[in-house]
Amino acid sequence: MKASSKSSAHTRFIPREEIDGCSAWRFSAMDGSEDAPAVVTETREPVIDGPSAEALHEIREQAHAEGYALGHAAGGQEVRDALEATVRKTAEETAVRMAQLLHNTREHLQKSEEQISRHILDLACDLARQVVRQELQCNTQHLKPVITEALAQLVDDGLPATVRMNPGDLALMKGALLENLGPSAPDFVADNNISPGGCLVESASTGVDASIEKRWLRAIANLGLDAPWNPENADV
Incomplete structure (x- = not known):
């Protein structure tokens, strides 16, 4: 049993990967007549492993x-x-x-x-x-200052003046006007074309339109308006 174990240890197969190099072996002649053979050494290139599949x-x-x-x-x-x-x-x-x-x-x-x-x-x-x-x-006396101012605007040429008034205004104010104006009072004439509240003062050479329509337009012109005194939709 021991001999068998010892013999198997020397007969193990050595893989090629474990052999770094090898050389041919020749037996020389016993009498020394042959030259010693050249020893040929085989050099094995190192094996470079490539990357693995996982890498x-x-x-x-x-x-x-x-x-x-x-x-x-x-x-x-x-x-x-x-x-x-x-x-x-x-x-x-x-x-x-x-x-x-x-x-x-x-x-x-x-x-x-x-x-x-x-x-x-x-x-x-x-x-x-x-x-x-x-x-x-x-106010039945509203025309007094209007007539006085209109008469003052006339040229003092010594000619008689005429004041045209609405018949209703003239009936109410003629007595007071004649009393206030005295001897220089003009002639008062009833005129249906004159609207209540206005008058026309005339002389032979000039005239002053003091009608309510003209005075109204002059008053609202300062506001930039041009509305008539009697518009069509206004209450009379």
Whole structure:
């Protein structure tokens, strides 16, 4: 049993990978007649192992991940650039629309203010007309200062003057007018064409229109209005 174990230990097969080099062996002649043979040494190139399948898989996975990351970054940048361009364009268009809207709103407000101001003036004009008419009906002496001022505007040429008045006004005021004006009182003539509250003072060379229509237009002209004394829609 021991001999068998010892013999098997020296007969083990040696793999090629464990042999670094080998040389041919020749037996020389016993008498020394043959030259010693040259020893040929076989040098075995070292075996370089390539990357394993697992390493190749990791390399591919890494390359794929890097490529995906680069592509994702480039694509994300393109998306961000496109989004920023869209947002910028939308903001510019919105700014233009808002500016136009503000401009139109300003114009509308200006027109509205003008219309409101005009309506207020028209309303004030209507109220003033009613007040004046009420005053003309209540105050029978309203024509005294008007006639006095009109007579003062006539040229003092010594010619007689004539005052044309509405018949109703003349009937109420003739006595008081003659009393106040004294000997220089003009001739008073009833004229149905003269509206109540007005008069025409005439002489041979000139005249003064003190009708209520003319005086009304002169009064409201200072307000930039041109409303007639008796408009078609006004209450008489």
